Amino acid sequence: MVIVSITPEIALDELFTYAGGLGVLEADKLYGASRIGLDYIVLSIFYRRGYVDYRFDGETPIPLPQRQPREAWRILEPEEEFAISLRGEEVIVRPWTYERGSAKAVLFEAVCPRWARVLTDQVYVENSIEEQFLRYAFLAKSSAYYLKEIIGLENISVIDLQEAHTSLLLLALPLENRYRLIIHTPGPWGHPGFPGDFIAREFGSFLGDYVILTDMALERIGKAFVVSQKHRDIMAKVFPRYSNKITAITNGVDIHRWMHPKLLKAYLESNLSKDILKNVKGEARRELVALLKKYKEKIDLGDKLVIVWTRRLARYKRPDFIARFIEDHYDVNAFFVLGGKPHPRDSDGLGYARWFRRLHLRFSNVVYIYDYNVVIAKKIFHAMNLLLFTPFSGWEACGTSYMKAGINGAPILSSRDGGALEFIVDGDNSWFFGEDLRDFIDIYSDPRAKEINEKEYREFEQKLLSIIDLYNSDRERFYEIAFNAIKTFVPKADIVNALRKYYVKE
Structure with missing residues (x-):
């Protein structure tokens, strides 16, 4: 059938x-x-x-x-x-x-x-x-x-x-x-x-x-499904009449599509190690440099922490967090890869694109990839050291970018939202900031949204500075966390888990 x-x-x-x-x-x-x-x-x-x-x-x-x-x-x-x-x-x-x-x-x-x-x-x-x-x-x-x-x-x-x-x-x-x-x-x-x-x-x-x-x-x-456990709580409040029909099945990713081939091979052969992860990151970094040179002639990654924010440019995903951080701390020892497109009729999104482009033109350690797509994304996920996942709490149904980062041995600095709550152990395989809000707050009209954003930006800022310091001062500890990410994310993130729950009867 x-x-x-x-x-x-x-x-x-x-x-x-x-x-x-x-x-x-x-x-x-x-x-x-x-x-x-x-x-x-x-x-x-x-x-x-x-x-x-x-x-x-x-x-x-x-x-x-x-x-x-x-x-x-x-x-x-x-x-x-x-x-x-x-x-x-x-x-x-x-x-x-x-x-x-x-x-x-x-x-x-x-x-x-x-x-x-x-x-x-x-x-x-x-x-x-x-x-x-x-x-x-x-x-x-x-x-x-x-x-x-x-x-x-x-x-x-x-x-x-x-x-x-x-x-x-x-x-x-x-x-x-x-x-x-x-x-x-x-x-x-x-x-x-x-x-x-x-x-x-x-x-x-x-x-x-x-x-x-x-x-x-x-x-x-x-019967209806939502795509993370938290998403079920949110949607039960948005559509209370139908809450009894709603079940949660958390999304996943195709690990064969998104994992670096050498990491995937090591995982399937039960041979993953920190040394293999470090070697793969070095190889992928060289490929990333070649990609980035298509957008900016002079690229000097050195051994800097490669920090990535690549998502659709929309208000609820809060691209302003990384843009503000770069403006406030442009001289940190890190390299920033920004990417994503706005909808052509979204004035907020177009404004974020202008902001990212301004940062790209102004700072040598920032590249904005304005034509971000699946092929480019694979190269970035393979090479990154840290992903930023910053949605306004309650607005991200699940998200999968943090899964793609984690299965490639890149920890995440994440807001408490979506399926990230089911993957991240703060300080062990990644980091959290902000509150886990279970009410759906209208970010366009509710005055609480501005207060929450300002408070959470300050926590995000301090957490990110501490992660950059950890990478530069205790590389081994950073790689312990990165290795924990890949070990814990791959078994949970595989899309086959979700497919079996949807379609394979025990």
Whole structure:
């Protein structure tokens, strides 16, 4: 029986069909499912112009569409086109397939008419609320056709809806007891709502004047998942009516995809040691220098602590913490690698990009990687010494960047949020700062947010200074903590653990 996952994005190694963490996670699941032989199919959208790239005019970020890599056309195979109805018109859909062992991704492209092509243009970039709705109606109707006519409903064991964006499928193809909703964020962008007349026009059901898709989905399905233990506590307060339906399964990463090959080999052979870790870090550091020289001509890492903040540039992830720290302590004996993209219409995010670019231009020990992607991320995780994971407590559903750091022997300085609470032992395999908040505080309007940020920045600052001092004064102790990270993270972080909980019955 086939396992089906529907997702608005997926970060396959060879394609730009993702914006951030959800896409990376869904690709890790696909690769992991293939490795353990699950019959696993992912349905998503083929975004012709990717997500977004940037160039800079001085410090000002200029957004550009992404060009798909040439390799995309080598690894994708087209299937027979079919038609769906949108806005009362026929829309031609071309499915592109990507296969990896027992797992497969099917990416839908709107071929014509011309107005429909924009629906599969750029990830999460829409020109209106109606266009956003039509994009996910397109995904729902394309998925419904593919499930019914190509896979066959009798062959499907479960359909997992990744985020509420995909839940319009419940209306396009009503099936009892086979749908599950997986909620990946407490943030408002993960719980979109649309005018009821949009839904009535496309699916023939009037559900109210304005419909929050998460509410609509939770009302209809029998089971939902969230992606860390803390996330369950938060979501039970955000959607209290449905708390009895919600179960937590903590995310993971594909260790075969993200671990340095030599560390992975040593781990699989039960041969990991501090000496192997040190040697691998030295080798990866040389590769990192070559990467960084593409962004800044003169790079002098020496034996400095390599500190990394690489995430989507959004307010709740608090990129301002590392930016403030660098401005306050630019002369510390450390090297800073910053990376990540803002959404092209997020004024906060664009402001952080300008700030990072300013630091890049001003300080010799700072590099900002503005075109951060999966391929670049692997090189950075292999070489880094310390990851900074700084979300506002309560806003990070799980996160996986700290997992990728830990499995590569890089400890983390983390706020108390997401799945990090299930991995980090403060002072033993990484470090914590800040409070573990279990109320969902609106960082845009609640006056407490500013007070919390200021207090937590001061703790972050002191913790980071102490870690830099530890690295420079007691390298062996630092590597003990780094080695503890890899030993404790790898068994827990492997995506296979999550896949077995989702799909393999004992």
